[in-house]
Amino acid sequence: MAKTQQxxxxxxxxxxxxxxxxxNGWIEPTTHCQLRCPGCFRxxxxxxxxxxxxxxxxxxxxxxxxxxxxxxxxISIGGGEPLLYPHLTELIEHITSLGINSFLFTNAVLxxxxxxxxxxxxxxxxxxxxxxxxxxRAGIADEHSANRLRAGYCDLFRRVGGIKLGFIMSVxxxxxDDVEIxxxxxxxxxxxxxxxxxxxxxxxxxxxTLKQNLTYAYEDLINRVEKAFDLEYCAYIGKxxxxxxxxxxxxTLYRNGKKKGSFSAEAFRNIQETHLKERGRYLFEPxxxxxxxxxxxxxxxxSVILIDGPDLTxxxxxxxxxxxxxxxxxxxxxxxxxxxxxxxxxxxxxx
Amino acid sequence: MVTLxxxxxxxxxxxxxxxxxxxxxxxxxxxxxxxxxxxxxxALSLGAELEDWLHIDxxxxxxxxxxxxxxxxxxVMKQVVE
Numbered sequence: 001m002a003k004t005q006q007x008x009x010x011x012x013x014x015x016x017x018x019x020x021x022x023x024n025g026w027i028e029p030t031t032h033c034q035l036r037c038p039g040c041f042r043x044x045x046x047x048x049x050x051x052x053x054x055x056x057x058x059x060x061x062x063x064x065x066x067x068x069x070x071x072x073x074x075i076s077i078g079g080g081e082p083l084l085y086p087h088l089t090e091l092i093e094h095i096t097s098l099g100i101n102s103f104l105f106t107n108a109v110l111x112x113x114x115x116x117x118x119x120x121x122x123x124x125x126x127x128x129x130x131x132x133x134x135x136x137r138a139g140i141a142d143e144h145s146a147n148r149l150r151a152g153y154c155d156l157f158r159r160v161g162g163i164k165l166g167f168i169m170s171v172x173x174x175x176x177d178d179v180e181i182x183x184x185x186x187x188x189x190x191x192x193x194x195x196x197x198x199x200x201x202x203x204x205x206x207x208x209t210l211k212q213n214l215t216y217a218y219e220d221l222i223n224r225v226e227k228a229f230d231l232e233y234c235a236y237i238g239k240x241x242x243x244x245x246x247x248x249x250x251x252t253l254y255r256n257g258k259k260k261g262s263f264s265a266e267a268f269r270n271i272q273e274t275h276l277k278e279r280g281r282y283l284f285e286p287x288x289x290x291x292x293x294x295x296x297x298x299x300x301x302x303s304v305i306l307i308d309g310p311d312l313t314x315x316x317x318x319x320x321x322x323x324x325x326x327x328x329x330x331x332x333x334x335x336x337x338x339x340x341x342x343x344x345x346x347x348x349x350x351x
Numbered sequence: 352m353v354t355l356x357x358x359x360x361x362x363x364x365x366x367x368x369x370x371x372x373x374x375x376x377x378x379x380x381x382x383x384x385x386x387x388x389x390x391x392x393x394a395l396s397l398g399a400e401l402e403d404w405l406h407i408d409x410x411x412x413x414x415x416x417x418x419x420x421x422x423x424x425x426x427v428m429k430q431v432v433e
Binding site: 253255260263266268270271275277278286290291294297299301 | 382384385388390391392393395396399400403408410411412414415416418
């Protein structure tokens with residue numbers, strides 16, 4: 001019988017990130033995007049969506065806040081589609097100059113070898129590409145064709161080298177079975193795919209309610225991913241109103257494409273606590289960088305993260321505790337996935 | 352067969368080379384990460400070198416759960432014997 005979230009949590013390390021001491025901060029340079037992904041939390045699919053770029057100076061202010069007040073090690077750049085932002089390279093150079101890692105969350109439509117080299121030169125650490133079969137991209141009808149597109153990006157990153165690659169996709173009851181197709185692909189490409197993220201499909205825009213037929217038990221996704229990837233989870237982020245799990249973490253080591261094993265909860269805890277002691281900051285994923293020795297020996301780490309974002313309950317929003325993807329907007333720290341609600345007047349603060 | 356002392360010396364030599372310190376200065380009962388700044392990536396590299404030297408498979412978490420030279424060497428020795 002499948003374990004409940006509470007039973008799972010007892011065996012894992014609860015990541016102690018809080019609003020003002022956290023591994024990550026989230027910025028969005030633009031709300032322009034070429035795609036219309038179902039469930040986009042920035043409301044790009046909506047008729048009243050307003051596309052605009054953010055001033056570079058404002059983004060730099062947000063980054064300063066994250067470093068000085070939130071103690072981040074990492075800045076995630078999302079959107080909208082950040083490759084449409086005219087000052088992206090300058091933005092990444094700025095983050096690099098401050099000694100902070102940068103992750104780019106992109107649909108990669110505009111990502112070619114020249115652009116990737118340019119971003120690498122600017123100091124970008126990782127690119128996390130959102131590809132799923134519901135994006136209405138040309139030629140992408142199912143998960144197999146989506147994997148062919150993903151494979152092209154794997155080859156691009158192998159050619160360029162020195163920059164990490166991740167993939168992100170949302171999961172609803174419509175594509176839950178695809179985990180069995182995705183897992184072998186990501187394991188096969190574990191030499192280059194550093195991060196795989198599955199997010200639970202939500203429709204949390206103002207006035208939106210998720211259709212009942214898209215929901216499923218989060219435990220089902222947790223168990224399917226564990227089985228399909230043959231991994232062991234090590235850590236989680238909780239929710240603020242109950243004992244539910246928001247984020248699940250696993251980090252697995254592969255050697256020559258063969259699984260060596262996953263990090264234990266104790267290992268993850270020791271790595272986080274030692275990094276905090278030595279560097280004064282939490283890590284986003286252990287280890288935070290790679291060595292020539294490991295690459296020469298064909299040893300690679302692949303993280304798998306599952307994210308079940310906030311839900312509206314009778315007691316209020318059940319937020320991710322210490323949300324890593326918080327934005328600094330109008331002097332407030334807020335969860336990025338609920339920004340449209342906040343713009344609409346709801347008072348929701350990261351906790 | 353390899354001895355416990357040889358494993359200890361291997362670990363100390365690797366840590367010393369990685370951190371550019373004198374291997375004689377490493378206290379075998381202090382955590383090599385918290386006390387000497389041996390990073391998680393370094394620990395994984397040490398694991399790979401030990402595996403290749405000893406021709407065994409080692410658990411990936413071993414290097415983060417046993418953090419002193421003495422503890423680590425004893426655990427590795429146990430796996431060699433098994």
